[in-house]
Amino acid sequence: MDDFKNSEEKMAQRIQECRKKLDLTQEELGEKLGLQKSAIAKYEKGRVTNIKRETIHLMSKLFNVNPTWLMGFDVPIKTEDKDEVKTAARDKKVFDKYSKLDEAKRKIVEALIDSYFDENVEDEED
Known part of the structure; x- marks a missing residue:
């Protein structure tokens, strides 16, 4: 049960963190989601624990x-990621x-890179 409680706290923090990274106010996020500013504030305070799946x-x-991840669970990173x-x-x-x-x-580095790609283009044409 503690893991679930931790995930609720993490979700509140992550919603706020993501909103701020996008430089959105609670009101702006609410508008984008079709919600009131007060709902976003409650999400970020962890007062709402049953957020609709559609909203998530x-x-x-x-x-x-x-x-x-947004719901507060740690998602393992795939090998490709x-x-x-x-x-x-x-x-x-x-x-x-x-x-x-x-x-x-910088010009020397750019010339080296250009010459590498020029050589590879010639090799591919053969």
Whole structure:
């Protein structure tokens, strides 16, 4: 029963967190969901525990999150998702390093990348 109580608290926190990430007021979120501002406030305070499935579905689409996660349950990450996260992290590291380069070094990196793709296009044409 404690796990369920924790999930209710997490759901309230996650709704508020997602709303704020989208820079929406409670009133604006309510309008998008066809609800009153007071309903959103109650959701975020954890006072409503039986939110309609349709509302959860709409919120999860609006917030671009898994409905199960939004409901406060921890959803295991699929292997493909883990690979995408690793790739995104690697790409960010590369971009961060690139952004620290001066203009001359950036041009060198860009030329290397361009030459790589030019060579691959030629290889594919053979």
